[in-house]
Amino acid sequence: MKSRIYRLFLITGIIAIAVLVFALKQFNRPLSDIQNTSPDIEITANQLVHDYQENEMKASDKYNNKIIQVTGIIKNFSTANGNMVINLESKDDSGVICEMIPQANKDSLKLKKGEKILIKGSCTGFLLDVVLVRCVIVN
Amino acid sequence: MNKTILLLTFLLLTINLSAQEKYFTKEGYITFYSHSLVEDIKAENHQVLSIIDESDGQIAIQLLMRSFIFKKALMQEHFNENYIESHKYPKATFKGIIENFSDIAIGESDINIKGTLNIHGKQKEINTRARINKTPEELDISGNFIVKVADFDIKIPAVVINNIAKNIKISFDLKHKPYKK
Structure with missing residues (x-):
């Protein structure tokens, strides 16, 4: 007992x-490790911007909070509190803003304007551009 | 729809189009901070859109809720899914006016900003002091204010009621540049 x-x-x-x-x-x-997470959606910067411009509600349902792997041409670079931000161009003035994770800073510095790039990040929505955060360089 | 039309629509909706010059940033910085006995919570957003109309000092700010980055994944998930409901209300906006904008001289000075903050589908009037640093190339506006969680109809479950402050401090640093067409 x-x-x-x-x-x-x-x-x-x-x-x-x-x-x-x-x-x-x-x-x-x-926060989830984007580097080792496979993307939910693979798309070009052009198509991504186009989808948001055409129907923001529909695109938000489809892309917001998803891991997106985007192909695009580098328009320019900027920084946000020491983190690299890579802007990808599309057919018109809007583009894709990719806020990189701190670990990606070193590799980002090697990139040049006009280069083609593959970036993976978490999509947060659309203001004047599509915004991806916590991005890593895939290729 | 191309970008020009989109931008014009945005400006029309937010700012009187008759204005001559605008200041603009896509990389404004906004953080919020919650201090409680159990834990401190801070989130940062580096992708804030802000436009100032030089003719009358109107200011329009937009940000995406999901662009707020937290230290812990659970905080970010709770914030987006349970409290702010980012799927229903993906953006927060502020529309207001910088008082006596035309009197602002080159250099640093204090200003008053008045307007309506829209978070979680709820509106709240905000009246706050801010610091402005004006140079020919930049219009840097920074400051902070306090909002009450309860004012925005955000429901915090009883189990974490002590983890989240009733009053949240919002800080902003918006470095505007002249908008070039």
């Missing part, structure tokens, strides 16, 4: 610790 109660306590204890560890891990989980 005694050993049964003891065993019950032991099992409950182990389960409680496991739940706690899981909860803490979940609570402190870092």
